[in-house]
Amino acid sequence: MKASDAVLTPIHKEGHTHIAVFFIVSIGLFYLISEPLGWIGLVLTAWCVYFFRDPERVVPQASGVLVSPADGTVSAVTEIAPPAELGMGDKPRKRISIFLSVFNVHVNRVPSAGTITGLAYVNGKYLSAAADEAGEENERQLVRMTTEDGNDIAFAQVAGLVARRILCNLKEGDVVERGSRFGLIRFGSRTDIYLDEGMECTIEPGQTMIGGETIIARKL
Template sequence: MRMRDTFLKPMHPEGFKFVGVFAAITVVLFLIWEPLGWIGVGLTVWCYYFFRDPARITPQVPGLVISPADGIVSLIETVSPPPELGMGDAPRLRVSVFMSVFNCHINRAPVPGEVVKVAYTPGKFLNASLDKASKDNERNGIVIRMDDGRDLGVVQIAGLVARRILCFSKEGDHLRRGERFGLIRFGSRLDVYLPEGVGTEVSIGQTMIAGETVIARLTQDNA
């Protein structure tokens, strides 16, 4: 890998306008006072890295559930899925990945399958690391139905700073494991509701890499 590739990562198109705004403000800050301009340079670089969209090598071994987000596992609980997902009331294991403002915020499909539900719910903007954020915060959930007929839910949750959830997928789309399906601006959380009876292979505090880190193994091999 060339040194340039280590520091220069592809940027998602959603970030172009924000980097442009930050750069324009930086020019103005330089005209006002040079030290302010250098602060603007730092913030512009941060904005560029926030929207970075690096290539990921997704394991294709059947039956794997891959992390949909970069970040830290903040919660592992057995709870009922949000009612808007239509996944029933039976408790499922939920793995929550908290993304700070320094993480890559591209969200990737944890399993392959058909998107059978997309549900947006308005709400508050509490700290996304809190448990009650799953119920109170603005969120967007998708349900992916795998080839074996089982459903897996993924919920994008806005955080204290985040003010925009983007979902690129719609009902009827077929996603590949590791395929990009959305992003959240700026700092947020992803909840994964595993199929009934499926356990997790991660622990609280563990670092996740979207599209690469295995969070669970399904009991069947046809996913």
């Protein structure tokens, strides 16, 4: 990637207000309190710009694959029942959990082309997103979809310790494309994806994910 590409990376519209507030406060600190505090404010403003970056991605076109819904690190691959709120039964499924630090891109992407068949928002706690129980106890937005290959999957945006707002632009009945943007979590979080039977997980804990690009599962 060229240095100019990093500087010119688009910013998600959700970040515009936050960046403006950080910048105005920084200028106020410079002129009303102290120059060192002003410089600290500008560093935080730069971090805010970095946090809300929204880079373009090259989405794989292979058939029968799922891509990562987020940037981050795979924190766990487990067997667990899907969220009860989505009505998918209680038979355990493979769940892939991806932890996003405050330095990762936080724009979320749809893992497969298909149709959104259900959504549920659950108000909850703000445990560390890396904790196993966060997927069942934290604030979360749940999404169920039928993929273009006929698989019934689910994915979730899970708030973390410092995350205080989950944005999801999906509606039931939406027809979506693999890798398309669907939301954002600020400022630290996790995403989970629940696979259908007949799907093979292709990643392992500790791997680094690129949202919309890294293949995380494929149809057998």
